[in-house]
Amino acid sequence: MELFQLIDEMIDLRSFSNLWFWIMLAVAWSSASHWIVGVPNDMTARARKQPDLYMAELETLVRIHMRRRLYIMRTSGMWxxxxxxxxxxxxAVLGFWFAVEFAQAVFVIALPMSIVALINLKTAHHIEMTDAHGEPLLRALGLCRFLVQVVGVISIFVTAMWGMYQNLSIGAL
Structure with a gap:
């Protein structure tokens, strides 16, 4: 019977008290702030330090991801x-109206991630419209990363507060 209890604890749907939820949240935000418009941050940092060696690669990769994202949104964006x-x-309805904690947990990750997707899309559109190269491209990617990190900090704070409230209110029952 201990094996079933262990499995039940590992796959517990009470998400805010589960370690796996918090690991997932950290990985999601780490990935979101590392991959800006599909380009890894270390590549941007290398291009900033040694533009003569890495700027062409960065510009090529940004153009590939930018065009891909914009093509997808132009062809099937409404859907x-x-x-x-x-x-x-x-x-939101399942989580907050019907009090399904698992739906709340997915919502507090999915809503800010959709905002991050919009920020990345807006940055891709800005890069296309201005045909940014070199320093303006680095500035656009840096601003996008900063905005993603601001959304991440706010989201993690709100998630932590809501998670503590859920754990305290369930513990009081």
């Missing part, structure tokens, strides 16, 4: 936005 809003509103 993606509609489906995303449907999922987010379904999670």
């Amino acid at each position: 993606i936005v509609g489906f995303g809003c449907f999922l987010l509103s379904g999670l």
Whole structure:
């Protein structure tokens, strides 16, 4: 019977008291702030330190990811936005109206990640419109990373507060 209890604890749907949820949250935000418009941050840092060696590679990779994201949004963006809003509103109703903690946990990750996706898309559009190269490209990627990190800090704070509230209110029952 101890094996089933261990499995039940590992796959517990009470997410805010589960270590795996917090690990997942940390990995999600670490990845979101590392991959800006599909480009890893270390590549941006290398291009900033040694532009003559790495700037051409960075510009090529940014153009590939920028065009890919913009093409997807131009061809099927309305469907993606509609489906995303449907999922987010379904999670919100399940989580906060019907008090399903697992839906709350997914919602507090998915909503800010959709904001991050919009920030990345807006940055890709800005890079395309201004045809940014060199320093302006680095500034655009840096600003995008900063905005993603601001959203991440706010999101982690709100998630931690909501998680503590959930754990305290469930513990009081």
